[in-house]
Amino acid sequence: VGKSARALIEGNAALLILREAAPASPCIANLATEFLKRRLPVITSVAGGPHARQSSGETGHVIDRPRNSAFYATSLHVLLRDLDVQTLILAGGVTSVSVHYTFVDAHQFDYFCRVVEDSTSGSSAQAQEAALQAMEYMQTGARRNLCAVVAALNDHE
Amino acid sequence: MTMSEPLAPRRALIVGKPALLVIDVQGNCMAPAHDPARNFPMPDYSDYMRRVPALIAAARSHQIPIVYMQEVHHPSLIDFGRELDGFENVHCLESDPDNDISREADRRPGDFWVRKRRYSSFFATDLEIILGGLKARTLLMVGGFTDVCVHYTFADAHQRGYVCRVVEDCVAGSTQAAHDAALAAMQYLQLDSRCVRDELIAAL
Numbered sequence: 001v002g003k004s005a006r007a008l009i010e011g012n013a014a015l016l017i018l019r020e021a022a023p024a025s026p027c028i029a030n031l032a033t034e035f036l037k038r039r040l041p042v043i044t045s046v047a048g049g050p051h052a053r054q055s056s057g058e059t060g061h062v063i064d065r066p067r068n069s070a071f072y073a074t075s076l077h078v079l080l081r082d083l084d085v086q087t088l089i090l091a092g093g094v095t096s097v098s099v100h101y102t103f104v105d106a107h108q109f110d111y112f113c114r115v116v117e118d119s120t121s122g123s124s125a126q127a128q129e130a131a132l133q134a135m136e137y138m139q140t141g142a143r144r145n146l147c148a149v150v151a152a153l154n155d156h157e
Numbered sequence: 158m159t160m161s162e163p164l165a166p167r168r169a170l171i172v173g174k175p176a177l178l179v180i181d182v183q184g185n186c187m188a189p190a191h192d193p194a195r196n197f198p199m200p201d202y203s204d205y206m207r208r209v210p211a212l213i214a215a216a217r218s219h220q221i222p223i224v225y226m227q228e229v230h231h232p233s234l235i236d237f238g239r240e241l242d243g244f245e246n247v248h249c250l251e252s253d254p255d256n257d258i259s260r261e262a263d264r265r266p267g268d269f270w271v272r273k274r275r276y277s278s279f280f281a282t283d284l285e286i287i288l289g290g291l292k293a294r295t296l297l298m299v300g301g302f303t304d305v306c307v308h309y310t311f312a313d314a315h316q317r318g319y320v321c322r323v324v325e326d327c328v329a330g331s332t333q334a335a336h337d338a339a340l341a342a343m344q345y346l347q348l349d350s351r352c353v354r355d356e357l358i359a360a361l
Contacts, residue, residue, distance in 0.1 A: 003242070003243070006242065068312065068315075068316060068346075069312070069316065072313075072316045096342060096345070097342075097345070101309075101312050101316075104276065104309050104312070105280075107238075107239050108276065108277065108280050109238075110238040110239055111239070112239065113239070126338075126341075127338070127341065127342065130334075130335070130338030130342070131338075131342075133334075133338075134304060134308075134335065134338070134339075136243070136244075137243050137244045137304075137305075137331065137335070138242070138243045139239060139242045139243045140242060140243050140244070142243075
């Protein structure tokens with residue numbers, strides 16, 4: 001009964017990292033490097049206000065996030081349209097709140113959405129799995145791992 | 158203090174002015190609809206929906222505004238966005254009278270009726286204008302699916318600062334597990350958000 005998944009990347013891809021005060025993990029920083037070296041957009045959505053934003057040092061676009069979803073009351077959708085992005089790849093945390101609700105908004109704005117399931121964390125094991133299942137319910141093939149994303153970037157070149 | 162005690166005193170069930178949000182109570186959802194082949198929606202879905210009309214009647218008798226949300230899609234399918242990329246098939250075509258607000262939900266002239274083409278009741282709809290005009294502060298949510306339209310309406314209402322209440326015996330999900338997980342997720346956003354119908358009717 002299940003549908004087959006679409007390609008991991010449809011059109012142009014961007015990486016969206018969700019984080020709070022702490023910098024993104026080394027694993028996510030490495031993934032960002034993979035995007036940047038191919039001149040693909042990397043956007044970091046930061047909760048916690050200007051202090052949290054300045055304490056990092058990430059390259060790429062940085063957008064404050066006043067609520068759970070990276071789209072709510074932010075310029076993210078405008079930026080993504082300017083960048084001509086169709087596929088949004090999500091990493092960071094926390095999975096069951098910011099990642100989940102950002103995915104929902106991206107889905108409702110018609111983006112192809114993927115979540116890097118081994119690069120998203122912060123929830124209880126139960127809430128993490130429920131959120132990942134909810135994302136897979138919305139888009140078959142939404143759950144992908146780091147290796148698959150890097151392989152898709154290579155194939156897409 | 159023991160670990161079983163709540164972290165903060167429970168807030169009143171209704172804070173400020175309430176509005177009842179009846180989410181996607183459409184067609185014959187009061188009749189059994191479980192498809193064993195897809196295991197969808199949750200087996201006793203219609204039992205949950207049949208509890209909704211009594212709450213609507215109670216809200217009406219207390220002059221609480223009722224907002225009926227209706228999911229619609231155009232028969233050309235151009236407005237589905239990414240909705241057919243996942244588990245769901247074509248649904249809620251506006252050309253099919255079987256997708257009207259359920260007769261049992263008793264929508265009357267003077268009630269509010271908002272159509273939506275996405276999961277969240279707030280996404281590109283008139284809802285915020287209506288709630289602003291009503292000066293509603295607490296949103297009482299019933300309908301389905303718990304894990305999709307109800308959960309994502311709740312998350313959007315939460316981000317907009319509303320006090321959110323989900324009536325857990327008047328919402329039903331795509332599966333039992335997804336229903337349970339969504340209720341837990343809503344409780345994570347607002348600790349006091351879960352209530353049951355008869356407790357709510359008593360509080361009206």
